[in-house]
Amino acid sequence: MEQFLGLPPLASVHGAEIDNLISLIHWLMLILFVGWGIYFIYALIRFRAPRQPKADYGGVKGHFSSYIEVGVAIFEAVLLLGFAFPIWGMVKYEIPSESESTVVRVVSEQFVWNIHYPGADGIFGRTSIDLVDAETNPLGLDYDDPYAKDDITTINQLHLPVDKPVIIHLSAKDVIHSFFLPVMRVKQDAIPGMTIPVWFIPNRTGESEIACSQLCGLGHYRMRGFLTVETQEEYDGWLAEQAALLEDEEDGWW
Amino acid sequence: MTSASSELDTHTRTYLAVFGALAILTVVTVTVGYLSLPVGAAIVVALSIASLKGALVASFFMHLISEQKSILWLLLLTLGLLLVLIFILIIAFYDHAGTIIVT
Amino acid sequence: METIPYTVTPREDTGLINAKLGIWLFLASEVMLFGGLFSAYIFLRLGAVSWPEGSSILNVPIGTFNTLVLIGSSVTMVLSWAALAEKRFDRFRLYLGLTMLLSLLFLVVKGFEYSEKFSHHLYPASSSFMAIYFTLTGLHALHIIGGLVVNGYLWGPGSKMWASDPERFTNRVEIAGLYWHFVDLVWIFLFPVLYLL
């Protein structure tokens, strides 16, 4: 079923459960649709006026249809209680501890994804909207804050290590966006005025994309970010590279 | 309409009595307002008094007590939906996986 | 089969005339309209960092006075209907006239309150509280104006119907009254919510 549905490749742990739920519900839909479809066509042919000039006032007897309806209801209840509720609970609230996860801030704005890593100290520097500068400091990071010194920021480039939980603190600066990682089966609206946590465990290395799936203005279609999932070593290497860049820049400034 | 006028006199008297009650309740709610109760208590008191006043207006001025039951059901349905809206909004406020950024 | 039935005499199984049912349905939708704004008030207040006490911004004595004015207008409204039921047209005119005067008084006081706020540079844009205050009371004032227009019509040109079709006219006044009491009822809730809490 998953093949048939044409879902994107899967690269996260919880994604398997989501895919499983999607295929289960599509099985139900398929059975109902094909079953009723066959009945429908049969009935149309069998009871066409030329063949059946006189209709039968009574029609169908028996409780056949009630059984189907109850069956559908039970199936839905099973999907809800057995799958949907637990998966949602996990996705929302079983957030691993920050100490054993990669923690990233993603701040969306028209039409970019600002990615913010805490750097070596593991603590995000202070940000303030008064410091925002569209060109040089889109996040409004306060460089006087000691925690901010080693923070790494990128635009549209999200790198993550594989097989380790990722926690993303998602927010938006201007309008509502929606942070969508198709291969991770992750999607979360980014609501201005709120920070919303998202977590998942990438389990395959490779490159993919961040899509915006909420209309956010005329550049909505090109609000595209890049996701790179790599081994821990590669990831550390990339971080070091970014940190080095940061120092170069600082040298250049003062 | 034989006994109409005396009946209507009692009606007029009822209306004036209701007016008195409403005026008193207004004064009461304002007085309570000056007591500066804790917010929770203040809300409960103010809204209870308002509901009582509202009930008086609806029952007597709008004749709801003697109105057809169907109207009553309609209003109950409406109030029910309104309460659903209000309560779900309240739940939605608390049951949200995210923190409000305070600036 | 030309005229529409049940405009004057109630339908047997429902016990209602058309207009009575119609106005109650309309009022139900009005409940949801003001209810939508009330729920917005609650939602915003829950999320607010701080919320001013109404009495710290608004003038409670004036609000109380206006509440009494509006309740008074409701009484005169219902009395004007009762006068018609008693077939006393002059008294009807008197009471309905009083109702209109009281509602005008309400509007004048409201206008005074607004201008006082403006003179203190308090506008809808000043805070969430002011925003909801102006929106709710503004919408309410529009309803008052609407009621004033209807009552004015019934007091003036519309009252010609008393001569031709008294029963129907009485019904009309009752319907207008139901609307008017509802506007009063809304204020009964607005007043504590905005001024006292």
Next chain:
Amino acid sequence: MAEVHGEQSFWRKYIFSIDHKIIGIQYGITALFFLLFGFILMMIMRWQLAYPEQPVPIIGWLLGEEGILLPEVYNSLGAMHGTIMVFLGIVPLSVGAFGNYFVPLQIGAPDMTFPKLNMASYWFYFLGGIVMLASFFVPGGAANSGWTSYPPLAVIATMGQTMWLVGMVFLITSSLLGAVNFITTIIQLRVKGLTWMRLPFFVWSQLVTAFLLLLAFPPLEAAGVMQLMDRLAGTSFFLPSGLVVSGQVLEVTGGGSPLLWQHLFWFLAHPEVYVLILPAMGIVAEVLATNIRKPLWGYRAMVYSAVFLGFMSFIVWAHHMFLTGMGTTLSGFFQTTTMIISIPSVIILTAFLLSLWGGSIRFTTPMLFALGFIPMFGLGGLTGLPLGLAPADIHLHDTYYVIAHFHYMVAPGTIFALFAGVYHWFPKITGRRMNETLGKIHFWGSFVCMNGIFMPMFAQGMAGISRRLWDGGISYQFAQDAGVLWSNELISISAWVLFLFQIPFVYNLIRSIKGGEIVDDNPWEATTLEWAAPSPPPHGNFTEPLTVYRPAYEYSVPGAVKDFLPQHQPEEG
């Protein structure tokens, strides 16, 4: 109110008429025009999606800039397509036109209870439509924040959004007046003997619809007023503190919540989708019963289901908001209610399907459209289920899967039902029948094309292509890898061919008014009361007082002489 009018001027008779039939026709013509207009907007958008950044042929000159559809215009057209189709097209056609014309007839009433209100309701609708159309000409173009108008985007959007809000206030007013009128009419003006369980299903569907409009619209009106305040008076009902738009701090008081809008919007908009489907189900029920020549199976269950559907539709709204960060309590509640609300739909659909058994099915054009409705609604409804399960919605939310889901409901669903209604009731309105051959061409062409349009969208959505993308997603590598983007061209071509297949319909409709085959008052040999009136019904509708003796669909009653027993016929004869 409806005294004898005698001779009336042309204006009183046809323009500012208070006759529910004239008003119904006014609604119908206006709504068809808007449907066509909404369709044209979409055909332009489909050009950009099929051939990105190529100049649009024919009307390209309207768009300036070498005839390329710019992203901002695309967004305007999209928002207006949604708005126009829903609020100016489908609802006015199914409620304003069919409801207005046939509810009084089916309950044996001379008119609506408040004819003047009825007229006012049409003119408010008309005004709302004018405002919406005018909004295309204001600086910045029409509203461009989606038909959902989510703030903060909508609050910082161009002036078209203000027009949108004003237009909506008119449309809401119109709907409220209409709803009051429908409910009083149905409750008060049923003729003698027409008890609740004898009402045609169409009347039931309109009654439930009217309640939905009455009670769900006002909160959106409140929200609309608040958004207007945000845009015009500088308030911040929907704007949180600390917004930074294009590098500039937005100077507002803040303290508002974007989610508040969404709740109030969907509190209307979910019931609204049942407003779109219930009258359609009503029409299908009428056409089906007439053409299977037997009573509808499970009429009672259908009525209860429709009423239950109405109730439930008020408490499922937040299933459109699962991904706004909702916790487990609320999402649990809304997932459950969403699954529950699917059951009454299943019951109604099952009743339709089982009604076929034992029938003597006549494949007339209206019947074809009604039959087409059933599997299309089934497909749309079934694909609503994965959306209702929050974890599955994580992947599917705001993708083309959602677009496909609801278009199966509204386009081959509701629009087919409305077509069925047009063909079915045309003889009552004009005294003539529409051409069957043209009708069948219209049906088969539309059926194939509709599926050509919307079926591929499921695949696109599954692959994760977001909606409202100006370039249809080609800039995404994952979208290209999924191998679903080629179908954009197929979809667009199907949409244009669909347009071609509407030409026989429009021709048929216009020609048949004067040139259609003349038929008697009850050409389909149907049982409900509208067929007891002359065609077209005169002012006041019925020539003699009626009494109803039996349920709505007494076809093929054993022992009866004819295979149908009209509701008003005293006994067998």
